[in-house]
Amino acid sequence: MAKTQGPPVKPVVGRGPTFITRLMESRGLGWAGLAVGLLAPLVIATPYALNVMTSAVIFVMLAVGLNIVVGYCGLLDLGYAAFFAVGAYTSGILATEFDVPLLATIPAVIVVTVIAGIVVGAPTLRLRSDYLAIVTLGFGEIIRIVATNLDVTGGPSGIYGIPGLSAFGVDLSEPVVFYWVAVLITALAVLFAARLGRSRLGRAWRFVREDEDAAEASGIHTYRVKLAAYIAGAVWGGLAGVLFAGQLSAISPASFTFLQSALVLMAVVLGGMGSTPGVIIGAVFISLLPELLRDLADYRFFAFGVLLIVVMLVRPQGLWPHRSTESARTAARTPADDRAGPAEPATDSKGAS
Numbered sequence: 001m002a003k004t005q006g007p008p009v010k011p012v013v014g015r016g017p018t019f020i021t022r023l024m025e026s027r028g029l030g031w032a033g034l035a036v037g038l039l040a041p042l043v044i045a046t047p048y049a050l051n052v053m054t055s056a057v058i059f060v061m062l063a064v065g066l067n068i069v070v071g072y073c074g075l076l077d078l079g080y081a082a083f084f085a086v087g088a089y090t091s092g093i094l095a096t097e098f099d100v101p102l103l104a105t106i107p108a109v110i111v112v113t114v115i116a117g118i119v120v121g122a123p124t125l126r127l128r129s130d131y132l133a134i135v136t137l138g139f140g141e142i143i144r145i146v147a148t149n150l151d152v153t154g155g156p157s158g159i160y161g162i163p164g165l166s167a168f169g170v171d172l173s174e175p176v177v178f179y180w181v182a183v184l185i186t187a188l189a190v191l192f193a194a195r196l197g198r199s200r201l202g203r204a205w206r207f208v209r210e211d212e213d214a215a216e217a218s219g220i221h222t223y224r225v226k227l228a229a230y231i232a233g234a235v236w237g238g239l240a241g242v243l244f245a246g247q248l249s250a251i252s253p254a255s256f257t258f259l260q261s262a263l264v265l266m267a268v269v270l271g272g273m274g275s276t277p278g279v280i281i282g283a284v285f286i287s288l289l290p291e292l293l294r295d296l297a298d299y300r301f302f303a304f305g306v307l308l309i310v311v312m313l314v315r316p317q318g319l320w321p322h323r324s325t326e327s328a329r330t331a332a333r334t335p336a337d338d339r340a341g342p343a344e345p346a347t348d349s350k351g352a353s
Contacts, residue, residue, distance in 0.1 A: 050176060050179050051175065051247075052287075054179045054243075054247055055287060056283070056284050056287040057179070057243075058182060058243045059263075059264070059287040060186055060190070060279075060283040060284065061185075061186045061189055061190075061240040061243070062084060062236070062240045063264055063267040063268055063279045063280070063283035063286075064190050064193050065083075065189075065193075065232070065233045065234075065236025065237045066233055066236075066265060066268050067193070067275075067276065067279045068193060068196070069229050069232075070268050071272075071273035071275070072197055072202060072205040072206060073206075073225070073230075074205075074208065074209030074210075075125070075132060076132060076133040076136070077230075077233070077261075077265075078133050078136050078258070078262070079137050079138070079143075080233070080264055080265070081144075081237075081256045081257065081260040082139050082142075082143040083116060083117070083236075083241070084237045084238070084241045084256055084260065085144065085147060085241065085253075085255075085256035086109075086237075086238055087113055087237060087239060087241025087242055088242070088244050088245045089241070090105065090108060091105040091106075091108075091109055091241060091245045091246075092162050092245045092251050093153070093159065095162050095163055095245070096159055096162055097152075101166055102162070102163060102166070102246045103166075103167055103242075105242060106239065109238045109241065109242055110238065110239075113234040113235050114231055116234055117227075117233075120230075121227050124139075125223060125226045125227055126223065137261075140256075140258060141258065144257065145253075153253075154252070156253065158250060158251050158252025159245075159251050159252075161250070162245050162246065162248075162250060163249070164178070164246060165178060165181060165246045173246070189239060193232075197274070197276065201225070204220050204225045205229055206274070208222050263286055264283075266286055266308070267279065270282040270318060271283065271319050271320060272317060272318025272319060273318065273322070278318050278319055278320030281319050281320055285311075285319070290304050
């Protein structure tokens with residue numbers, strides 16, 4: 001009787017992930033860190049800490065919005081702070097000139113930012129790569145210069161005396177209350193962006209990002225898809241502007257420079273393009289690290305830059321990279337699966353003699 005041989009044993013190629021890599025890719029650890037960060041102001045409830053944490057929350061919304069444009073759809077936007085400015089100035093003008101409550105300005109901000117996204121995106125999104133980046137950079141500078149020279153925007157001095165948040169007669173401008181309102185609005189925006197990324201439109205964005213010509217050939221209207229991403233990102237930037245105006249009660253063109261756009265883009269790349277949790281972590285890292293290094297005085301921005309370089313060298317794919325379904329299945333394979341090889345198709349027992 002012939003001896004039955006088992007399936008050939010495949011050699012194990014390479015080494016498994018290290019402990020540090022597994023620790024950094026742990027989803028549970030990441031969500032636990034986010035929860036601890038959100039609850040930190042309850043422990044350190046100083047005005048300075050609350051102000052810094054609120055700024056970080058607003059920065060998270062900016063990064064999530066830019067992630068739709070850059071991470072999901074692959075459009076390089078170097079003037080994203082322009083929509084941040086449009087939202088802040090629209091909210092500030094309505095609140096100071098027409099006595100509209102700040103939260104009630106959100107629908108108007110959404111309408112204005114959608115219009116701005118269409119006006120800018122419609123003629124420019126036919127461009128690609130570096131040309132698109134240059135045009136968006138110019139748009140950001142145009143908005144800042146216009147805000148500097150118009151009387152309705154307060155000129156170089158900006159708009160002051162913006163009333164704080166209130167709802168149904170309840171004052172929401174207290175630092176702790178405003179922080180949790182900002183967390184709630186940002187959390188809703190983050191959840192909506194994450195759901196949008198997993199939708200049919202989100203999949204179309206990723207196809208366009210990977211290969212626009214192939215996406216066009218497969219039946220995707222790439223121009224409309226890119227315009228939808230640009231408008232969605234504009235809305236998120238405008239909503240962040242409303243929170244920014246409510247936090248500071250004053251806005252000026254100096255808050256909406258190219259540096260702001262560069263920092264938001266840095267947060268998206270650092271966290272992991274296309275990854276909503278990664279972008280949140282990247283935004284918190286970018287916004288809080290300079291404050292944590294404040295004791296270094298004149299050297300804190302130098303140390304900030306060095307740490308960014310080190311992180312990108314260690315994790316070039318981002319702190320929390322996006323993992324597709326296929327990559328998750330591959331990561332779930334065990335060494336035993338690799339040694340066993342591919343599963344053989346089941347045979348009908350009646351076919352055996």
